[in-house]
Amino acid sequence: MPDIILFDDPKIRIQLLPFTYTRPVAGIRCGIHTLAEKWADRCHSTVSYQTETYLSKKFPQHTSDDNLYINGALCPDEHLTGIVKGLPYGNALVSKEGEVLAVRTHASWNASDGTNGLSVVTYEEPLTMIRHVWDIFGQNGAQIRADYERIVSVRKTAPITDPFTHCYKPENVFIEEGAVIKASILNAENGPIYIGKNALIQEGSMIQGPFAIGENGVLAQGTKIRPNTTVGPSSKVGGEVSNCVVFGYSNKGHDGYLGNSVLGEWCNLGANTNNSNLKNDHGNVKLHSYATNALADTGLIFCGLMMGDYSKAGISTMFNTGTIVGVSVNVFGAGFQAKHAPSFSWGGAAEGYCEYRFDKAVAVAKDTVSRRGVAFGQTEEDIMRAVFENTQTQRSQ
CATH class of the missing domain: 3.90.550 (Spore Coat Polysaccharide Biosynthesis Protein SpsA; Chain A)
Known part of the structure; x- marks a missing residue:
């Protein structure tokens, strides 16, 4: 081999x-x-x-x-x-x-x-x-289907035991052992639904497939999940989410809309955070390109927020159509945010941005990770330092 x-x-x-x-x-x-x-x-x-x-x-x-x-x-x-x-x-x-x-x-x-x-x-x-960041959500529905078929070909699902949960086309739903589903609606008529090990689907959640939630993931009460969405392991999601990918260990636990977007790991969106995923003129969305340091045409009408690891948004933050947020960024304040927030930035469109002190960024990252019982050691700190040093030019522009 x-x-x-x-x-x-x-x-x-x-x-x-x-x-x-x-x-x-x-x-x-x-x-x-x-x-x-x-x-x-x-x-x-x-x-x-x-x-x-x-x-x-x-x-x-x-x-x-x-x-x-x-x-x-x-x-x-x-x-x-x-x-x-x-x-x-x-x-x-x-x-x-x-x-x-x-x-x-x-x-x-x-x-x-x-x-x-x-x-x-x-x-x-x-x-x-997966050539571009927008391919991550663009290919997500097809990849949920492919991964689902591979799983069900060799394994059997656990049953839905909650009498108050209603499932449309239950043969397209796979549930891992330990998952808990309470008084929810699962609609798998247009695509499969995968519920990971020990995941929790809280009361009143409404899910349209294709959809996947990873191990220990949580959907908060009344969550509305639209098709082609993945919630990665140990992530908590609430509000309305459509065609998004959350890598893992990230939180969007409150009301607010997230569409055609990708969140990395250890991200947090404050309550009532919303993003635009469609321009008023229905034109193609342009995203910041790290290759050219200019806006790149995605060729897409729908494209939302791309947020790197360890980044956070304050309550009621509004993200514009086609926004890129780098690694370890704190975004907050009134009005629509800039379409590109460089890594290790602190601030918002109205207040302006300053550099996020590296020692403070590491301290917050360590606390965020340790609260989930995950190790954050010298290796992780060295990676953050390398990103910090490699992106200093972006913050000075």
Whole structure:
């Protein structure tokens, strides 16, 4: 069995900031699982990572004399997985657009090497790649379906025992052991619903599939979930949420609307926080690009908030259509916020922004993480410091 190494495509990694400041590309969640979890399950193997140097201590790379490098932005399916696993030594599998999808080699290989010295095989079939931040929510519904089918093909659901919960098309609902559902409506007519281990769906929640909630996740009382939404493990969500992905350990526990958006880990949205996901003129939404430091056309009419890890918003914060918030940002104040809040910023559109003191940011992050019983050690602090130093130029502009 080869060592499976999920590599960061340098171009794609930049396009997936701010989420890839704090994780490899394959650490992104889309559907029920992260991309790394999908490949580990498909390959029946542990995986390692080829990523930025400052991330490599937390996400190490393991190689041997049989290495299978797989593009970390690639979403596996059964046919693609078979082709990748059967790739001969010394071969590179590339997409029709020329992107390296996989490399099989006895020696070490780096993404910057491209296909030099390798025999090239072109993959002609359709595939799914998470190339841009908006692909995370854009592909989420299809990935929930794919992950769900993989789960139900080998496992059986726990029953719904609450007599006050009503389920439409119960054969499209999968419930893990320990999950609690109380007086809620589950509508799986248009897509599957996955309820993770020990998740809690509180009274009056209304869910439309496709939907997934991870282990220990919570939907607060009266939550309205619209299709193509994922609530990651240990996250709490309330209010109205539509076509969003919450990576994990984040809170949007109160009323307010979140649509066509992505939240990283350890984020918090204050009560009555809302975002716009549609321009008044129904034009294409533009997002801040870390690659060009300018606005990039998403080609989408609907696109909301992209918020990096450890960031927070005060009560009644209003986010504009197509807003990027970096890592460890505190956003608050009246009016619509700026379309880009650089990492380690503190303030808002009305008050202006200043730099978030690094020592204070680390102290808050440690407290946030420790309250969930998760370790925050020197490795995590070093990652935050690297992001802080790498983004100083953005805050000075």
